[in-house]
Amino acid sequence: VEAGEDEAARERIGRLHPADIADLFELVSDEDRPSLARVLGDMLSPDVLAEMNEHVREGLIDLLAPEQVAEIASELDTDDAVAIIEDLEEEEQQAVLDAMEPEDRAAIEEALSYPEESAGRLMQREFVAVAEHVTVGDVIDRLREDRELPTDFWEIFVVDPMHRPVGTCQLSWIMRTPRDIAIGDVMKREQTLIPVDMDQEEVALRFQKYALISAAVVDRAGRLVGVITVDDVVHIIQEEAGEDILRLSGAGDGDINEPIRETYSARVRWLIANLGTALVASSIVGMFGGAIEHMVALAALMPIVAGVGGNAGTQTLAVTVRALAMNQLTDSNSWRAVFREIKIALLNGGTIALIAGTATALWFANPGLGGVIAAAMIVNIFVAGVAGVAIPLLLDRLDQDPAVASSIFVTMTTDSMGFLAFLGLAVASGLTTL
Amino acid sequence: VEAGEDEAARERIGRLHPADIADLFELVSDEDRPSLARVLGDMLSPDVLAEMNEHVREGLIDLLAPEQVAEIASELDTDDAVAIIEDLEEEEQQAVLDAMEPEDRAAIEEALSYPEESAGRLMQREFVAVAEHVTVGDVIDRLREDRELPTDFWEIFVVDPMHRPVGTCQLSWIMRTPRDIAIGDVMKREQTLIPVDMDQEEVALRFQKYALISAAVVDRAGRLVGVITVDDVVHIIQEEAGEDILRLSGAGDGDINEPIRETYSARVRWLIANLGTALVASSIVGMFGGAIEHMVALAALMPIVAGVGGNAGTQTLAVTVRALAMNQLTDSNSWRAVFREIKIALLNGGTIALIAGTATALWFANPGLGGVIAAAMIVNIFVAGVAGVAIPLLLDRLDQDPAVASSIFVTMTTDSMGFLAFLGLAVASGLTTL
Known part of the structure; x- marks a missing residue:
């Protein structure tokens, strides 16, 4: 927004829906938001704030005095006011509550007494x-x-x-x-x-x-x-359904407006955990150092076995995590789901083994090597299928979020099993020696 | 449901909401569904069918005559009737339409004239x-x-x-x-x-x-x-938000009730594509056969570089795909998103490089090897960050679904780059020779 064009801009923005004005704030950069807020003045209404991404809103609210926040909150329905106030620091929260009318304040305090993400925070107290x-x-x-x-x-x-x-x-x-x-x-x-x-x-x-x-x-x-x-529920359905993809990859809350420090901290923890589990697969390869030295083609082929197995595991995992999130998997049909994945894994394993085995046998002119990679593929895709469905089911039984930790375990299993099956079978079949 | 207990079961089920009766059908196995339908009789109402998972419903509808399907459809709102009829085979669909009253039939035919998954199929014609x-x-x-x-x-x-x-x-x-x-x-x-x-x-x-x-x-x-x-929109929000996780892993429609043949066909195609791209990474390793032969520890360490890079890429990818699905990424803030991911990648890369480099240097008592893995980690996590945000943005610009093809490209990039950076730097630094 150029200086001097403020009036024209104000007029055009004034006709927008609060949700669109909120979008506008999300689209401009962190540095430009305060000046946009200044230009808009009272068009930056309580409704616009209620529609805004929480990180963007926090940035704006930090610029306001507690009395101003209190006034905004008192104009909103309880659920929207709570959404704004619950994100504040303890101290700020108290200052805002102190500045509110006793009646509004009591409603907000009652809502805040319910656990986060519970119905009590989500409900309106206004009804007939x-x-x-x-x-x-x-x-x-x-x-x-x-x-x-x-x-x-x-x-x-x-x-x-x-x-x-x-x-x-x-x-x-x-x-x-x-x-x-x-x-x-x-x-x-x-x-x-x-x-x-x-x-x-x-x-x-x-x-x-x-x-x-x-x-x-x-x-x-x-x-x-x-x-x-x-x-009020529609955006929760959206969030909860979209969250699993972010959790499976350890991407934190995955919001592009989240401050970089928070994003870094969420993601790097996951990568460090990944580094730890990668050691397991790495040490299996280390055990077969001699075998690789004698037949270096194994080093080139082993990532294929691990990679395709990992992908098969991720497929099963994604389906299982979704089904759990939608309450489609219960005690009564868990075993059926496991058998279903085993059948699919055998079909997939057979097909991939045939292709990878034939191609390897021809390329390296070594039918033995083709046989070994085919067998390793069947084993690894089978293990991937079982791990992909069993690990999230198990975590769910233990009251853990299946989306959070599953993928690290599944990838560790498919990587390790891929290397172990492939290199182990290569040694066992006499193709190479340790 | 045991024989003789039919009456008691019927009574208990009769008090349930149609959505709960539909769930019951989803929970029993394929083979038991027809007998459950027989026991329930007219409690298997049009509303129950409308609430049912499409694969389970198709199985039941196949057992009915076109006249029965026509009667069910005419009792439902247009949108629910269309949802049932649009899944039928061309021939069956015609038979059902022929059996309907002209007025109902016209409404359904009009709805079917709109593209699949469009507002025209979703809307009711009954309004005030x-x-x-x-x-x-x-x-x-x-x-x-x-x-x-x-x-x-x-x-x-x-x-x-x-x-x-x-x-x-x-x-x-x-x-x-x-x-x-x-x-x-x-x-x-x-x-x-x-x-x-x-x-x-x-x-x-x-x-x-x-x-x-x-x-x-x-x-x-x-x-x-x-x-x-x-x-009618709530389940679409759910589906669309949950779909990305299934698409990213190539798990097809990811429904645990989908016939195994269809699931196999969707997933195996993806695994074959994955097999193809894994060849790229594999051939890069092949180029460094000599280097690995001279220093077999490289074979044990290289999966770590590729794996952690792959995970970093998946994190960025998940965030970008979600943001695109929610219309949060547009022309005006795409570059900002790319720079944001670069900053995070540099922070993550630096941290992981420090840990992996130090650990390797100590473990192998080889500071040079530690330096090489640290440098390779920085390079690969940087590449992962750029690929993870740029590839889905590019696919989106080309009007392709960013969730479908991105992950194969991103994984191919991080695998290849991980091997290339690690083995290449090992050779360039004189640690080993080709």
């Missing part, structure tokens, strides 16, 4: 709840009169005298019903209740499975305390 | 549209009287006389407004219109970005032809 005996006409009249009620909602919750949910009612059902009918006769009794401490990933799976638009959140006593709407 | 001048009271009266209107909807669309959308109105806004106000004064004019041929991935991104609950679908002339609701 009525008793079962109230008529459609009464509901509509109350909605027309009471200016304190929320404006954007999709369902009405029906509660008993203890404030426990007994049913939900889509607005379309209410609108299609005559005024004198009681809400209790319009509502649906079966509903998905979300416990306040449920993990957000589980919440997202429920929304997806039952095609929910909104759902009641209940405390331990079963009382209605909030509501989660699908638009 | 009114003119701008109609009052809130008239809308409510019409909804109460007209039994033909859909029962589940979240927004009302306002259209001009040419049936072009001019605004949308949340039901909650209508319910909070007195009867004599015109809809035109309640509606929001800014709305996200979905062209009928838009790709479903793009549709999902719009829903996510603008937190939509439903959106109007328009034809080329701008006329309202259908509506997409968020519950």
